[in-house]
Amino acid sequence: MTLTTNQQGKQLSQEALQTALLQLLESTPFDEITITQLTERAGVSRMTYYRHYASLEELFYEIIHHFFQEILNQGGTYIVQGKLDLFWSKLFHFLYQHQHFLQTILSGEQRNYVLRYLNDIFDTAQTLNTDRYRIRGIIGLTYNVMIEWIQQDYDLPPDDLADLLSNLIQGDAIPQNSPLLDLYK
Structure with a gap:
């Protein structure tokens, strides 16, 4: 099944956020990670984050x-x-x-x-x-x-x-x- 451009973008954003969270967890306690840190590390906007997830x-x-x-x-x-x-x-x-x-x-x-x-x-x-x-x-x-x-x-x-x-x-x-x-x- 071929993904549409929107689906590919969504998947890439989610993967970037997942990778960023795992990277942050290596050095930062979970409860100290901020959405700003996460989105900056992932290279996505806060709006993109909230489009996909309600919480960390x-x-x-x-x-x-x-x-x-x-x-x-x-x-x-x-x-x-x-x-x-x-x-x-x-x-x-x-x-x-x-x-x-x-x-x-x-x-x-x-x-x-x-x-x-x-x-x-x-x-x-x-x-x-x-x-x-x-x-x-x-x-x-x-x-x-x-x-x-x-x-x-x-x-x-x-x-x-x-x-x-x-x-x-x-x-x-x-x-x-x-x-x-x-x-x-």
Whole structure:
């Protein structure tokens, strides 16, 4: 599919803003980044920024959405097939390959936005109570393992962490009516 000139312009502006935010996060705490800093770094006007995003949080969510969508695109079919050990392996190898990005999004205040995003994307309001708690537990476990891995400077190989999560989360950990599975229908 060919993009129109307007669509290309929109995509370029959004990519410039995303790149600028990630660059700023390397040296500036999230809550200290201003729209002016962001737009100057991106080379776009404030009007362009507000045309695309209502807040820095919305822009950050879009960045992490693309990142986690890529993870699910590469390994999500293993979840549907019930091959969680392969999913965990794919996940931690992907994270290891993207260490710099992972450190950027999981350092400082923005780390809380990542956890909120993961909880929101796997909103489990429609599932059974026990399944809802199970999914939240898996999210929390995975999130905390990622944080610890970063803080320990990736001291374990990805497959060791994949084995750890496979052993901690056994059986039918992802209920068949999980919103996670809806991503692949």
